[in-house]
Amino acid sequence: MRPEQVETAYARWAPIYDWSFGKLTSVARRRTMEYVSGRDGSVLEVGVGTGLSLGLYPEGRPVTGIDYSADMLARAQDKAAQGNLPVTPELHRMDARDMDFPDDHFDTVLAMHVLSVVPEPHRVMAEMTRVCRPGGEIVVANHFARETGLLHLAERAISSIPGTVGWHSDFEREIVTEAPGLRVAHYEPLPPLGVMTLVVLEKPVPEVKLPEASPRAAEAVAEPIA
Numbered sequence: 001m002r003p004e005q006v007e008t009a010y011a012r013w014a015p016i017y018d019w020s021f022g023k024l025t026s027v028a029r030r031r032t033m034e035y036v037s038g039r040d041g042s043v044l045e046v047g048v049g050t051g052l053s054l055g056l057y058p059e060g061r062p063v064t065g066i067d068y069s070a071d072m073l074a075r076a077q078d079k080a081a082q083g084n085l086p087v088t089p090e091l092h093r094m095d096a097r098d099m100d101f102p103d104d105h106f107d108t109v110l111a112m113h114v115l116s117v118v119p120e121p122h123r124v125m126a127e128m129t130r131v132c133r134p135g136g137e138i139v140v141a142n143h144f145a146r147e148t149g150l151l152h153l154a155e156r157a158i159s160s161i162p163g164t165v166g167w168h169s170d171f172e173r174e175i176v177t178e179a180p181g182l183r184v185a186h187y188e189p190l191p192p193l194g195v196m197t198l199v200v201l202e203k204p205v206p207e208v209k210l211p212e213a214s215p216r217a218a219e220a221v222a223e224p225i226a
């Protein structure tokens, strides 16, 4: 979807999101948050939406949330302002394609039901990789396109109207599982019926290459000191 389509579609979704799509995805969200809660350190939640996940973090976890839609983000800000969340999230309006965070910054970068919505999902994966620290994890929960069957045909048909429904129903899993610079560490179809999938990707710590010893240095080690 183009950015202006995201803005229009989610201005429409925002007032009804929590009890419609938000409810449909609640089992997948709970399982994903259970995984994220088992990790230590800071979390960046990309496309935090109306903030349905915010009540599911462990007490005191440093959480930063971003979203492109002012209407969705306003609802997350309302939830945070009520003061009964286990976390005090930093919330920013930001485009996930071009994030205003330093390299190698967050321990976990989370995107739930977002990558099939954003314009240029490859670019968003690259940005999420950039801001994740080496040794950290990128956690994605999303619907992926089916490759065969009636549902595959239905998804192809719906995908021709992404600006209307608010996401791409034919989103390709390889955009996530084959993202450059990451390694799939965990892959789990989620209930109901595996419509959503949890994928955990690790950003490897770069190997430190020690400089090779020069032949002269090697001789010096071999020669006994007189």
Ligand SMILES: C[S@@+](CC[C@H](N)C(=O)[O-])C[C@H]1O[C@@H](n2cnc3c(N)ncnc32)[C@H](O)[C@@H]1O
Residues within 6 Å of the ligand: 006, 010, 022, 025, 029, 046, 047, 048, 049, 050, 051, 052, 066, 067, 068, 069, 072, 094, 095, 096, 097, 111, 112, 113, 114, 117, 118, 119
């Ligand atoms: C289906 S909602 C998911 C919200 C939340 N993660 C959840 O699980 O309920 C998708 C969200 O992605 C946001 N989004 C779409 N494009 C974006 C972009 N380029 N940058 C940041 N957020 C974006 C939308 O505004 C919307 O809030």
